[in-house]
Amino acid sequence: MKLRNSLASLSCLLVACLLLTTFNVAGQQPQPAPTTQTQTQAPPSQPATSQDDDEVVRITSNLVQVDAVFLDREGKLVTDIRPEEVEILENGKPQAITNFSFVSLAPAAAAARTPTPAPAQRATAAPVPPVRLRPEQVRRTVALVVDDLGLSFESTHFVRRALRKFVDEQMQPGDLVAIIRTGAGMGALQQFTSNKQQLYAAIERVRWNPSGRGRINAFMPIASDPLARAEAQNSSTRGGPGRSAGESANAIEELEQFREDLFAVGTLGALNFVVRGLRELPGRKSVVLLSDGFRIFNRDNTEQTRRTLDALQRLTDLANRASVVIYTIDARGLMTTGLTAADDVSGLSEQDIRQKLSERSEELFETQSALNYLARQTGGFGVRNTNDISRGVERVLEDQSGYYLIAYRPDDATFDPQTGRRRFNRLELRVKRPGVRYRTRTGFYGFTDEEARPQRPRTRDEQLLAAITSPFSTGGVRLRLTSFVGNVEQGSYVRSWLYIDANDLTFRRQPDGTHTSTIDVVAITFGDNGQIVDQVGRTHSLTLSEAGYRLALRDGILYNMTVPVKKPGAYQLRTALRDTATERVGSASQFVEVPDVNKNRLTLSSVVVNGIDPAAASGATTGQTPPAAAAAPPADGAADGADPQASPAVRRFRSGMVMQIGYQIYNARLDKTTRQPKVETQVRLFRDGQEVFAGRPMPLAVEGQTDLKRLQAGSVLRLGAQMPPGEYVLQVVVTDTLAKEKQRTATQWIDFEIVK
Numbered sequence: 001m002k003l004r005n006s007l008a009s010l011s012c013l014l015v016a017c018l019l020l021t022t023f024n025v026a027g028q029q030p031q032p033a034p035t036t037q038t039q040t041q042a043p044p045s046q047p048a049t050s051q052d053d054d055e056v057v058r059i060t061s062n063l064v065q066v067d068a069v070f071l072d073r074e075g076k077l078v079t080d081i082r083p084e085e086v087e088i089l090e091n092g093k094p095q096a097i098t099n100f101s102f103v104s105l106a107p108a109a110a111a112a113r114t115p116t117p118a119p120a121q122r123a124t125a126a127p128v129p130p131v132r133l134r135p136e137q138v139r140r141t142v143a144l145v146v147d148d149l150g151l152s153f154e155s156t157h158f159v160r161r162a163l164r165k166f167v168d169e170q171m172q173p174g175d176l177v178a179i180i181r182t183g184a185g186m187g188a189l190q191q192f193t194s195n196k197q198q199l200y201a202a203i204e205r206v207r208w209n210p211s212g213r214g215r216i217n218a219f220m221p222i223a224s225d226p227l228a229r230a231e232a233q234n235s236s237t238r239g240g241p242g243r244s245a246g247e248s249a250n251a252i253e254e255l256e257q258f259r260e261d262l263f264a265v266g267t268l269g270a271l272n273f274v275v276r277g278l279r280e281l282p283g284r285k286s287v288v289l290l291s292d293g294f295r296i297f298n299r300d301n302t303e304q305t306r307r308t309l310d311a312l313q314r315l316t317d318l319a320n321r322a323s324v325v326i327y328t329i330d331a332r333g334l335m336t337t338g339l340t341a342a343d344d345v346s347g348l349s350e351q352d353i354r355q356k357l358s359e360r361s362e363e364l365f366e367t368q369s370a371l372n373y374l375a376r377q378t379g380g381f382g383v384r385n386t387n388d389i390s391r392g393v394e395r396v397l398e399d400q401s402g403y404y405l406i407a408y409r410p411d412d413a414t415f416d417p418q419t420g421r422r423r424f425n426r427l428e429l430r431v432k433r434p435g436v437r438y439r440t441r442t443g444f445y446g447f448t449d450e451e452a453r454p455q456r457p458r459t460r461d462e463q464l465l466a467a468i469t470s471p472f473s474t475g476g477v478r479l480r481l482t483s484f485v486g487n488v489e490q491g492s493y494v495r496s497w498l499y500i501d502a503n504d505l506t507f508r509r510q511p512d513g514t515h516t517s518t519i520d521v522v523a524i525t526f527g528d529n530g531q532i533v534d535q536v537g538r539t540h541s542l543t544l545s546e547a548g549y550r551l552a553l554r555d556g557i558l559y560n561m562t563v564p565v566k567k568p569g570a571y572q573l574r575t576a577l578r579d580t581a582t583e584r585v586g587s588a589s590q591f592v593e594v595p596d597v598n599k600n601r602l603t604l605s606s607v608v609v610n611g612i613d614p615a616a617a618s619g620a621t622t623g624q625t626p627p628a629a630a631a632a633p634p635a636d637g638a639a640d641g642a643d644p645q646a647s648p649a650v651r652r653f654r655s656g657m658v659m660q661i662g663y664q665i666y667n668a669r670l671d672k673t674t675r676q677p678k679v680e681t682q683v684r685l686f687r688d689g690q691e692v693f694a695g696r697p698m699p700l701a702v703e704g705q706t707d708l709k710r711l712q713a714g715s716v717l718r719l720g721a722q723m724p725p726g727e728y729v730l731q732v733v734v735t736d737t738l739a740k741e742k743q744r745t746a747t748q749w750i751d752f753e754i755v756k
Contacts, residue, residue, distance in 0.1 A: 056284070056285075056323035056403070056405065057320055057321060057322075057323045057441070057444075058407075058449060059321065059444055059447070059448055059449050060448050060449060060450070061410075061415060061448050062409055062410075063098075063407055063408075063409060063410075064090070064407065064408055064409075064410050064414070064444075065099065065405055065406070065407035066320075066405075066406055066407075066427065066440055066441050067323070067325075067379065067403045067404065067405055067406075067440065067441070068379070068403065068404045068406055068429060068438055068439065068440035069379065069399060069402075069403050069404070069438065069439045069440070070404065070431065070436050070437070070438050071436065071437050071438070071439070072435060072436060073435045077398075077399070077401060077402055078436055079102055079104070079402060081102075081404065081431075081433065081436070082100075083097055083100035084432075085431060085432045085433050086100070086406065086429060086430070086431055086432070087429065087430040087432075088406055088408055088427065088428075088429055088430075089427070089428050089429070089430065090408075090410065090414065090425055090426070090427060091425055091426055092426075092428075095408035095409075095410070096408055096409070097406060097407070097408055098407050098408055098409055099405060099406070099407035100404065100405070100406055100407075101404065101405050102402060102403075102404050102405075103284075103402060103403055103404070103405060104401070104402045105139055105140060105284050105400060105401050105402055105403075126682075126684075126731070126733045126745055126747050127196075127747065128686065128689060128691070129686055129729040129731050129747075129749040130193075130194050130195040130196060130197065131173070131194055131688060131689040131729075132194070132195075132727070132751060133174070133176055133194050135282045136282070137174060138174060138175075138176045138281070138282045139172070139173075139174030139175060139284070140172075140174065140175050140176070140284045140285075140286070140397075140400050141175075141176045141177075141192065141278060141281045141282065141284065141285045141286070142175060142176070142177050142178075142285075142286050142288065142396075142397075142400075143177075143178045143180055143192075143274050143277075143278060143285075143286070143287045143288070144163060144166070144177065144178065144179045144180070144288050144290065144393075145180050145181075145182060145270070145271060145274055145287055145288065145289045145290065146159055146163075146179065146180070146181050146182070146206050146290050146291075147182045147267050147270075147289060147290060147291030147292070147331075148181045148182055148183045148206065148207070148208070148209040149182045149183050149209060149267050149270070150182075150267055150291055150292050150293070150294055151208065151209070151290070151291065151292055151331060152208070152292055152331075152332070153208040155292055155331040155332055155333075156206065156207065156208045158331060158333065158387075158389055159206060159290050159331050159389065160203060160206050161389075161390075162290075162389035162390045162392075162393060163179060163203045163206065164200075164203060165390045165393075166390065166393050167196050167199045167200060167203070170390075170393060170394055170397060171196070171199075172397075173194075173689065175194065176192050176193065176194060176281065176282075177192065177193065177194070177199060178192040178193070178202075179199055179202035179203060179206070180202075180270075180274055181205065181206060182267050182270035182271070183209050183270070192277075192281065193591070195591060197591075197593065198570065198591045201569075201570035201593065202570075267291065267294055268308070268311040268312060268315055269311065271287065271289065271315055271326070272311070272314065272315050272318060274287060275287065275315065275318050275319050275322055275324050275326075276318065276322070277469070278322055278324050279318075279321075279322040279324075280470065284400050284403070285322065285323055285324045285325070286324065286325045286326070286327060286380070286396065286400055287319070287324055287325070287326045287327070288327045288328075288329060288393060288396050289326065289327070289328045289329065289371070289374070290329045290331050290389070291328065291329075291330070291331060291371065292330070292331055292332050292367065293330060293332075293366075293367025293368055293370055293371050294367055294370050294371075295308075295363075295366050295367060295370060296308050296309060296312065296366070296369070296370045296373065312373075312374065312377075315374075316374075316377040316378060316442070317444065317445055319377075319378045320378060320441045320443075320444055321444070321449065324378065325378050325379050325380045325400075326374055326375050326377075326378040326380045327375050327380040327381060327382070327383070327396045327399075328371035328372065328374055328375045328380070328382045328383070329382075329383040329384075329389060329392045329393070329396075330367075330368055330371060330382070330383065330384040330385070331389060333385075333386060333387035333389070334385050334386060334387050368382070368384050371384070372384070376439075376442070377441070377442050378441060378442075379439050379440050379441045380396075380399075380439070381399070381439065383395065383396075406429075406440075414446055415446045415447070415448060416446070417446065422445050422446035422447055423445070423446050424443055424444070424445055424446075425443050425444055425445070425446060426442060426443040427440065427441060427442060427443045427444070428440075460520055460578065460580075463578055463583060463585050464520060464522045464537070464576045464578055464585065466585075467576040467578075467585045467586070467587040468522055468524060468574050468575070468576040468587055470587065474576075474585055474586055474587045475586055476504070476579075476584035476585045476586050477500065477501065477504040477505065477577050477578070477579055477584050477585065477586030478500075478501035478504055478586060479498060479499065479500060479501070479575065479577060479586045479587065479588040480498075480499040480588060480649065480650060480651070481496060481497075481498050481499075481573065481575055481588035481589060481590045482496065482497045482499070482590070482648060482649050482651070483495070483496040483497075483573055483590050483592050483606065484496075484605070484606040484608055484648075485565075485592050485593070485594055485595075485605060485606045486605045486606065486664060487595075487597050487605065487664070487666060487710065488710075491565070491566065492565045492568065492594050492595075492597065493562065493565055494562075494565055494571070494573070494592060494594065495560075495561070495562050496560075496561040496562075496573060496590075497558055497559070497560060497561075497648070497649035498523075498558070498559035498560075498561070498575055498577075498588065498649075499556050499557075499558060499559075499649045499650050500519075500556055500557040500558070500559060500577065500586075501556055502552040502553050502556055502557050503553055504579065504584060504586065505517045505519065505542075505579050506579055506580075506581035506582055507542075507544070507549060508581075510543075513545070513546055514543050514544060514545055514546075514549075515543070515544045515545075515546070515548075515549040516541060516542060516543050516544075517541075517542045517579070517581070518539065518540070518541050518542070518579075518580040518581070519539070519540050519542070519577055519578065519579060519580065520537070520538075520539050520577070520578040520580060521536075521537065521538055521539075521540065521559065521575070521576070521577050521578075522535070522536070522537040522575065522576045522577075523535065523536045523537075523561060523573070523574070523575045524536075524573075524574050524575075525571055525572070525573055525574075526571065526572040526573075526574070527569065527570075527571060533571065539580075542557075554644075555644040555645070556644070556650065558649055559575075565594045567594075568594045568595060568596035568597075569593070569594060570591065570592070570593045570594075571591075571592050571593075571594065572589065572590075572591055572592075573589060573590050573591075573592060574587065574588075574589040575587065575588055575589070592606070595666070597666050597667065599667075600667050601667055601743050602665070602666070602667055602668060602669075602734065602736045602739055602743055602744070602745075602746045603666045603667060603746050604663055604664065604665055604666070604732065604734060604746050604747070604748040605663050605664035605665075605666070605748070606663065606748060606750070607661060607662070607663045607730065607732055607748050607749065607750045608648045608661075608662050608663070608750075609648060609651060609659055609660065609661050609662075609730065609750060609752060610646065610647060610648055610659070610660045610662075611643055611645075611646025611647075611653045611654075611657040611658065611659055611660070612643070612646070612657065612658050612660065613643065613657065613658075614656060614657065614658055614718065643657070645755075646659075651750070651751070651752040651753060652752070652753045652754075652755050653719060653752060653753070653754050653755070654719075654754070654755060654756070655719050655720060655721050655722065655723045655725075655754055656718070656719060656720070656721040657718070657719050658716055658717070658718050658719075659716065659717045659718070659719060659730075659752075660714065660716050661683065661714050661715050661716070661717065661730070661732065662712075662713070662714040663713055663714065663732055663748060664710050664711065664712060664713065665679060665700070665710075665711040665713050665734055665746075666709065666710055666711075667709065668708070668711055668736050668738075668739075669736055669738035669739045670708065670738070671738060676702060676708075677700070677702060677708060677711065677736070677738065678699070678736070678737045678738050679699070679700040679702075679711065679713075679734060679735065679736055679737070680697045680698060680699055680700065680734070680735045680737065681697070681698055681700050681713055681715065681732065681733070681734050681735075682694070682695055682696070682697045682698070682732070682733040682734075682735075683695040683715055683717055683730065683731070683732060683733075684730075684731045684733065685728055685729070685730055685731075686728065686729040686731065687726060687727070687728050687729075692728075695715075695717070697733075697735065698715075700713055713734070719754065723754055724754070725753075725754050725755055725756055726753070726754060727751060727752075727753050728751065728752055728753070728754060729749050729750070729751050729752075730749060730750055730751075730752060731747055731748070731749040732747065732748050732749070733745065733746075733747050734746050734747070
């Protein structure tokens with residue numbers, strides 16, 4: 001997929017040319033306005049975690065603060081430990097505790113577990129749109145890392161099933177989640193989201209990687225080596241020196257070992273990348289690695305062992321400083337190291353069989369030990385020898401429900417290099433209460449956070465890259481990205497509008513009276529596999545007349561991007577913009593899913609909304625049907641009574657305004673007799689995940705429509721005069737009464753804001 005004319009000239013993109021056309025209403029009657037009586041009070045959000053609590057691990061010259069979990073004999077969290085019951089030791093020396101507090105992350109009673117409908121139910125029920133979390137709303141940040149570099153074909157199936165169950169049933173409000181493959185690219189870090197639709201798309205990309213170190217099954221089937229036998233026969237026939245059977249077998253084993261060692265370091269490198277991405281994120285942060293394991297120690301290759309240990313130590317220190325706890329789950333489940341039906345022992349002696357089984361047991365022990373060691377170093381735990389992977393993930397979530405913060409003041413020796421090298425300071429706890437055990441981080445290198453913290457991005461490219469790879473939008477320059485996914489006879493496309501608040505840009509008045517500004521813009525499209533599909537970066541110089549400058553300050557600037565899409569699927573669109581004069585940077589992102597219209601299933605385009613003054617929409621608010629128009633991406637131009645801030649690109653409405661809604665419906669079934677579709681549409685409004693308004697389902701009038709495969713649809717909705725300011729989500733629900741039950745309902749949503 002390529003961006004065609006993706007970055008148009010900004011001179012013609014002032015909001016004077018915003019997309020403000022009147023939307024089509026194809027037959028749905030006006031809906032009653034949401035009023036204070038129909039609204040429900042949004043539940044109180046979780047108390048924002050303080051900045052001190054966000055900094056779980058802090059290492060400064062006068063303070064060391066770490067987190068710890070205390071458990072009873074049954075493995076349940078203990079929440080009433082007192083400071084006098086705990087002793088902390090650094091390098092075996094007791095330290096005076098200066099701070100001891102418990103941080104609870106348990107969900108509030110109002111946010112009790114409400115499982116997502118099972119897949120069979122999701123097909124017929126209209127799901128609640130996702131809530132876009134702000135940083136202060138994040139309770140837990142969880143990276144589910146699938147080690148597709150080392151996952152067997154058999155294990156992949158069980159991992160996918162566990163991931164679906166997690167999204168369906170275990171994910172809670174306030175959870176920011178990513179599903180990342182170790183073989184994925186930079187775009188994987190953009191998957192931190194509360195949007196379950198986006199997570200389902202990520203799960204679909206979890207597949208067996210035949211080029212990794214994973215096999216079909218967890219263990220290589222035992223078999224006599226035909227290559228070794230053939231080589232031995234050839235050597236005997238030639239009577240020459242030739243390679244012996246043993247030499248051939250050793251060569252194959254060395255190649256397999258090299259391949260396994262290579263990907264083991266690759267897995268640790270991918271985890272390192274994920275932990276770095278987590279460093280700036282809020283909430284209680286954890287990485288759950290689902291893997292078939294890897295070896296740390298190679299008895300025959302000390303250099304490889306050293307490289308793996310170095311990678312592991314760097315990862316451990318980085319995770320500790322980023323306040324990330326790593327948990328590991330052995331995806332192989334409960335394994336047997338005895339003979340199985342896949343083993344072929346014909347031609348092997350009893351001693352050979354015993355040797356093969358011994359190697360298999362050794363492999364299981366070493367690969368599980370590596371997983372356990374990795375988790376233990378960061379205060380987590382390993383889950384192994386169980387076929388219930390979902391329960392393993394649930395144990396991790398339970399473990400994330402609370403923790404203690406313990407701090408002490410270190411002495412000068414903690415950060416004294418002495419021999420020119422910073423030593424590793426080991427930490428341990430002693431608990432005086434009988435029957436209570438603990439988990440905490442094993443230690444830290446003698447560097448303060450100031451010394452270890454990466455330098456702030458300085459160059460233009462570093463600043464833009466930092467903004468575009470952050471899972472949260474940055475607000476140095478206020479941006480809003482809106483994408484419309486549609487389909488025409490020639491194929492699907494994505495049309496995006498980037499709204500720029502011109503008040504955040506630096507304009508300089510020139511002698512001729514014009515105003516100039518220079519900006520750097522980067523736009524990247526990631527595919528659902530985390531790889532970059534397309535990217536564009538340019539520097540633009542803006543020159544505006546006095547009238548254009550004032551208009552830009554009032555209404556903003558639009559950046560227009562049109563992307564023809566050849567392949568259906570999930571895409572992540574990310575943009576970053578930098579004001580060169582002040583080096584302020586802003587970013588925005590959007591997840592879009594391009595439907596496969598050729599599957600002939602009911603689906604919808606994106607939704608576009610527009611706001612107009614009630615006086616200009618008197619016909620729409622008195623029960624009259626507005627004039628028909630195309631419910632596709634609106635053409636450039638202004639409608640009477642239109643407010644630029646309530647345009648499709650900005651979507652900031654005032655209470656009491658009339659919202660016009662437009663979209664397309666694809667693949668509605670046709671009645672066998674009338675050859676006409678029978679479709680019902682409904683509009684719902686949500687705030688903080690709670691429904692505040694639901695319109696009546698209304699039949700869609702299709703008279704005059706020429707393309708029944710692409711129905712034009714829409715409605716008008718007057719916003720209640722008493723609706724409180726804040727962020728809302730509008731959802732469109734379409735029901736095809738002629739379709740099969742599991743394919744009868746399709747939904748689409750878009751967020752908007754109500755301002756005073």
